[in-house]
Amino acid sequence: MKKIILLTLSLIITFYLIAQEKAQTKISSVIQKGETIRYSLSSSQPFIVGNNRYILHIGDRGFSQYEQSKSKGTGLITFLIPVTDFNDLPDGKSVFLTYGSVSEDADLESLANKSTRCWFIGKFEKDILTK
Amino acid sequence: MTNKKNILEYLLCVSFFICAGSSRGVAQTTPDPGIPGPYAVSKLEYNFGDLAYTPPPAAAFPANMEVCGSVHFPTNLSTGPYPVLLFLHGRHSTCWETSDSSTALEWPCPTGWQSITSYEGYDYLARNMASHGYIVISISANAINAIDNTLPDDGMNARGVLVQHHLDLWNTWNTVGGAPFDTLFIGKLNMRNIGTMGHSRGGEGVIYNAQYNASLGSPYGIKAVLTLAPVDFFRHVLNGIPLLDVAPYCDGDVSDLEGVHFYDDARYNDTNDEAPKHTILFMGADHDFFNTVWTPYLYPAGGADDWLYGFSSTDPQCGPSAPGTKRLDTTTQQAALTAYLAAFYRIYIGHETQFNPILQVSDIIPPASSMLDSSQVFVSYHPARADRLDVNRTDSLDRLTTNTLEGAVTETGLVSSAICGGGLTMATCDAGVSNDQLPHRGTATIAGLGQMRMRWSDSAEWYQNALPVAYQNLTPYLTLQFRASEDFKETTTDTNVNFTVQLVDSIGDTSNQVVGNHTHSLFYQPGTQPTDLPKEVFNTISIPLSTFTGIDKTKVRYIRFKFNKTGAGAVVISDLAFTNPLCGNFTAFFTDSIAHTGHKVFFTNQSTSYGQDSLVWKWNFGDAASGVNDTSTQKSPFHIYPNAESYNPCLYVTSYRKNGLVCSDSFCTQARLSVAVINENNITIMPNPAKDYIQVKGAASTDVLTLIDLYGEVVLTATLRQSIIQLPQNLATGIYYAIVTTNTGRIYNKLLITR
Numbered sequence: 001m002k003k004i005i006l007l008t009l010s011l012i013i014t015f016y017l018i019a020q021e022k023a024q025t026k027i028s029s030v031i032q033k034g035e036t037i038r039y040s041l042s043s044s045q046p047f048i049v050g051n052n053r054y055i056l057h058i059g060d061r062g063f064s065q066y067e068q069s070k071s072k073g074t075g076l077i078t079f080l081i082p083v084t085d086f087n088d089l090p091d092g093k094s095v096f097l098t099y100g101s102v103s104e105d106a107d108l109e110s111l112a113n114k115s116t117r118c119w120f121i122g123k124f125e126k127d128i129l130t131k
Numbered sequence: 132m133t134n135k136k137n138i139l140e141y142l143l144c145v146s147f148f149i150c151a152g153s154s155r156g157v158a159q160t161t162p163d164p165g166i167p168g169p170y171a172v173s174k175l176e177y178n179f180g181d182l183a184y185t186p187p188p189a190a191a192f193p194a195n196m197e198v199c200g201s202v203h204f205p206t207n208l209s210t211g212p213y214p215v216l217l218f219l220h221g222r223h224s225t226c227w228e229t230s231d232s233s234t235a236l237e238w239p240c241p242t243g244w245q246s247i248t249s250y251e252g253y254d255y256l257a258r259n260m261a262s263h264g265y266i267v268i269s270i271s272a273n274a275i276n277a278i279d280n281t282l283p284d285d286g287m288n289a290r291g292v293l294v295q296h297h298l299d300l301w302n303t304w305n306t307v308g309g310a311p312f313d314t315l316f317i318g319k320l321n322m323r324n325i326g327t328m329g330h331s332r333g334g335e336g337v338i339y340n341a342q343y344n345a346s347l348g349s350p351y352g353i354k355a356v357l358t359l360a361p362v363d364f365f366r367h368v369l370n371g372i373p374l375l376d377v378a379p380y381c382d383g384d385v386s387d388l389e390g391v392h393f394y395d396d397a398r399y400n401d402t403n404d405e406a407p408k409h410t411i412l413f414m415g416a417d418h419d420f421f422n423t424v425w426t427p428y429l430y431p432a433g434g435a436d437d438w439l440y441g442f443s444s445t446d447p448q449c450g451p452s453a454p455g456t457k458r459l460d461t462t463t464q465q466a467a468l469t470a471y472l473a474a475f476y477r478i479y480i481g482h483e484t485q486f487n488p489i490l491q492v493s494d495i496i497p498p499a500s501s502m503l504d505s506s507q508v509f510v511s512y513h514p515a516r517a518d519r520l521d522v523n524r525t526d527s528l529d530r531l532t533t534n535t536l537e538g539a540v541t542e543t544g545l546v547s548s549a550i551c552g553g554g555l556t557m558a559t560c561d562a563g564v565s566n567d568q569l570p571h572r573g574t575a576t577i578a579g580l581g582q583m584r585m586r587w588s589d590s591a592e593w594y595q596n597a598l599p600v601a602y603q604n605l606t607p608y609l610t611l612q613f614r615a616s617e618d619f620k621e622t623t624t625d626t627n628v629n630f631t632v633q634l635v636d637s638i639g640d641t642s643n644q645v646v647g648n649h650t651h652s653l654f655y656q657p658g659t660q661p662t663d664l665p666k667e668v669f670n671t672i673s674i675p676l677s678t679f680t681g682i683d684k685t686k687v688r689y690i691r692f693k694f695n696k697t698g699a700g701a702v703v704i705s706d707l708a709f710t711n712p713l714c715g716n717f718t719a720f721f722t723d724s725i726a727h728t729g730h731k732v733f734f735t736n737q738s739t740s741y742g743q744d745s746l747v748w749k750w751n752f753g754d755a756a757s758g759v760n761d762t763s764t765q766k767s768p769f770h771i772y773p774n775a776e777s778y779n780p781c782l783y784v785t786s787y788r789k790n791g792l793v794c795s796d797s798f799c800t801q802a803r804l805s806v807a808v809i810n811e812n813n814i815t816i817m818p819n820p821a822k823d824y825i826q827v828k829g830a831a832s833t834d835v836l837t838l839i840d841l842y843g844e845v846v847l848t849a850t851l852r853q854s855i856i857q858l859p860q861n862l863a864t865g866i867y868y869a870i871v872t873t874n875t876g877r878i879y880n881k882l883l884i885t886r
Contacts (some may be wrong), residue, residue: 006241008547011829022441030611048384048440049222049223049224049234049236050222050361050384050418050437050440051221051222051331051332051362051384051385051418052362052384052385052386053280053285054366061179063285064280064285065280065281065282066280066281067278067280067281068236068280069236075209076164080281098686100385100387100566100567101387101389101566101568102565103562103563103565103572103574104559104574104575105562105563106565111662114661114662115441115661116441116442117440123280
C-alpha cells in the first residue's frame with residue numbers, strides 16, 4: 001500500500017514538474033461587445049510582452065489583434081475578433097495559440113506537442129459565446 | 132584641459148584595442164570603427180508630457196503619445212552642422228512599480244508607477260557615435276507599445292509618424308531654437324544627413340518612417356536605415372537608401388529573424404535602386420540584450436533573456452545554462468553592435484570609406500572592439516546596381532537552366548538540384564520545416580529568397596554557370612561573390628561542407644579557389660531547440676578575382692562550383708555576381724546660388740557616391756582673371772566674381788580606389804552662369820516669414836522663382852505668370868533662399884517659412 005501511495009505521489013509530482021515547463025492556457029471567457037467578440041484566454045504564467053505576436057488559430061483562420069494583462073503571476077490575453085469573422089468560423093475546428101507565426105502547412109497539433117510556444121486550446125463552438 | 136584629457140583617453144582606447152587584436156593573433160587590416168572617437172560627449176533630455184502629441188490621421192493611432200527623448204552630442208558644438216542619428220526602441224513593458232519591480236503595459240502609467248525608459252537602452256551606442264561627431268537622438272514610444280496589438284497595423288504607422296514628429300521638433304531647434312534647448316542646437320544638425328535605427332518593432336517603424344518621409348517630399352534626408360532584430364509583419368520594401376539588417380541567431384522573441392526579408396525583398400525589385408544593402412548575423416546574440424533597459428540586472432524591472440521565452444536553457448548554442456554555451460554575454464553583445472553599427476553609419480553618413488571592407492565582406496576578421504572572432508559574425512552585402520554584374524540571381528525557375536546573363540546553367544551528377552523561394556511562381560522551400568529555421572523562405576503567396584538548392588554525394592559532381600561572350604572579360608571587376616548556407620536538412624549533423632569555385636577560360640585553362648579559404652560561413656548550423664534550431668541563414672562569400680591565376684581573365688567562359696572537398700553535402704546559394712568594379716559608382720554634379728550682393732556665388736557639391744571611393748574635388752570657376760583664386764579644392768566653395776558677366780564653372784571629381792586605380796568624372800554648367808545682380812527694389816517677396824504662400828511683386832511673367840533649402844536642394848521652381856505662389860505643404864519650418872531669375876540677372880532673398 002505504501003509503495004502504491006509513494007508511486008502515485010511520484011507520478012503526480014513528475015506530472016506537475018513537466019507541466020510547469022509549459023504554461024497552462026485555457027479559455028477564460030468569450031463575450032460580445034459591440035461588433036467585436038472578445039475571446040479571452042488565461043494562463044498560469046504571464047503572456048510574453050515582446051515584439052512578436054500571439055496568434056489565435058481557429059481552423060485555418062488566424063487572429064492577432066489582442067489586449068494583454070497580467071495579475072499575480074498569471075496572464076490574460078483577449079483577442080478582438082470581428083463579429084462577422086466569428087460567425088463565419090465553423091464549429092468543431094481546433095483552436096491553437098502560438099507565439100510567432102507558423103508556416104502555412106504547419107501541423108499545429110504536432111507542434112503543440114513539440115513546441116513550448118504552441119498551445120492547444122480546444123475545439124471551437126459558437127455556443128461558447130456568452131449571451 | 133578637457134580636450135587634452137579626452138584626447139589622451141581616446142589614444143589609450145585606441146592602443147588597447149590594437150593590442151587586444153594583436154594578442155589574439157588576428158591581423159587587423161581594416162581600421163576599427165568601434166573605437167571611441169576624440170570628442171567629449173554630453174547628454175540632455177526633453178519631455179513634453181505623456182500625452183503631448185496628438186498624431187495626425189496618417190498615424191492610424193487612436194490616442195495621444197508622449198514626446199520624450201534624449202540627445203547625445205559632442206560637448207563642444209563650435210562647428211557643425213553635425214550628422215544626425217535617431218533611434219527608436221521596440222515593444223516592451225511601459226511601466227514599473229518601484230516596490231516590487233512588477234511591470235505593466237499601460238499608458239500613461241498608473242499613479243505611483245514609473246515609466247520604463249526603453250529609449251535610454253541605446254545610450255552606449257549614442258555615446259560612441261557622439262564621440263565621433265554625431266548628434267544622436269533616442270525617442271520614447273511607450274504610448275504605442277501600450278495598445279499597438281489592438282490595431283490592424285500593430286502600430287507601425289504610428290511609429291513612423293512619431294519619428295517624423297521628432298524630426299520636425301529637431302528641425303525647429305535647429306533653425307529657430309526653443310525650449311528646452313533655447314539656441315544650443317541652432318545650425319548644428321544636418322537635417323539632410325540622417326541615419327535611423329529601429330529595434331524590433333522599431334525596426335519596421337523606421338522603415339515606415341523612411342517611406343512616410345518620402346511621401347511628404349523628403350523634407351529630411353534619411354540617408355541610412357538600420358533595422359535591429361526587427362519584425363517585418365507587413366513586408367514593406369525600402370529602396371534607394373542604404374540598409375543594414377542585424378539578425379541575432381539566438382533571438383527568442385522574433386525567432387524567425389524575419390528582418391532578413393528587408394534585405395531580400397529590396398535586392399532586385401527596383402532597377403533604379405543604387406543603395407547597398409547588408410545583413411549581419413551575430414551567432415550568440417539574443418533579442419533583448421542590445422537594449423540595456425531590456426537586459427536583466429541592468430535595469431530594475433522588465434528585463435529578460437528572451438531565449439528563455441519557452442526555449443531550453445541548456446540548448447548547446449543559445450541556452451545560457453548550457454556547458455560551453457555559445458551565447459554572448461551582455462558586454463560582448465553590446466560591443467559587437469557598437470562596432471558594426473559604427474561601421475554602417477560612419478560609411479553611409481560619415482562617408483568614411485576606410486571601413487568598407489567590414490561590410491563588403493572583403494575583410495572577414497571582426498574589428499577588435501567587437502570582442503568577436505570570425506566564427507561569431509557573418510555579413511551579407513548587396514552592392515549598388517552599378518557596382519555589380521549579376522550572373523545568376525536565382526530568382527525564378529528559369530534560372531535553373533538559364534542564368535541572368537542568358538548563359539546556360541548546367542550540373543552533373545547532383546543528387547538533387549532545385550530552385551525555390553515561395554510566392555506565386557516558385558515552390559515554397561522545404562515545406563514542413565518551421566519558419567524559425569528558414570528565415571528567408573516565402574509562403575505560397577509571398578515570395579521569399581529565390582535560392583538554388585544542391586546536394587551532392589560524389590566529388591566529381593559540379594554546378595556551372597556559363598558566361599556569354601559579352602560578359603567574359605572579368606578585368607573590370609575585383610570580386611566574385613555569392614550568398615550561401617549549408618543545407619542542414621540534407622547534410623549529416625555537425626558536418627561542415629566545403630567546395631571549390633573554378634573559372635574556366637576560352638581555351639580550357641582553369642583556376643581554382645577553395646571556398647573555405649575565404650569564409651567561415653559554411654558550417655553545420657548549431658543548436659538543437661526543436662522547431663527553432665538549427666537555422667539556415669544566407670551569408671555572402673567573397674573571393675577576390677586576383678586569386679584566380681593562370682587563366683585569361685578577358686575570356687572566362689564558365690564559373691563552376693566543384694563539390695570536391697567534402698564527400699557528400701548540400702548547400703543553398705543565391706546572388707552569384709561579379710562585384711566591385713574598378714571605377715565605382717560616382718557622379719559629379721553641383722548646383723549654385725547667388726548671394727545678395729557682391730557677385731558672390733555659392734556652389735553646392737551634390738556629387739554622389741556610396742562609400743566606394745575616396746573622392747577629391749577640384750573646381751575651376753571660369754574666372755581666369757582671378758588667378759589662383761580661380762580654383763578650389765573645397766567640397767562646396769564660394770567664389771566672388773569681379774563683375775556682372777557670364778561665367779562657366781566646372782567641377783572635376785577624382786576617385787582614388789583601394790587598388791590604386793584612379794577614376795574621374797566632371798560636370799560643367801550647361802549654360803553660362805550670369806552673376807548680374809539687379810536692383811533689389813524692383814522685385815519684392817512677401818510675406819516674410821511666410822506660411823502657405825508668397826507674393827512676388829515687380830517680376831515679369833517669364834521670370835522664374837527658385838526656392839532652395841539650407842543644404843542647396845531645390846524645393847520649388849515656378850514661373851511667375853501669377854504673382855502669388857503656393858508653398859508646398861511638405862516644406863519644413865526653416866530658412867530658404869528665394870531666387871528670382873530674370874532675363875538680365877538674379878535677385879536673392881532669404882525667406883523664413885513657418886509651419
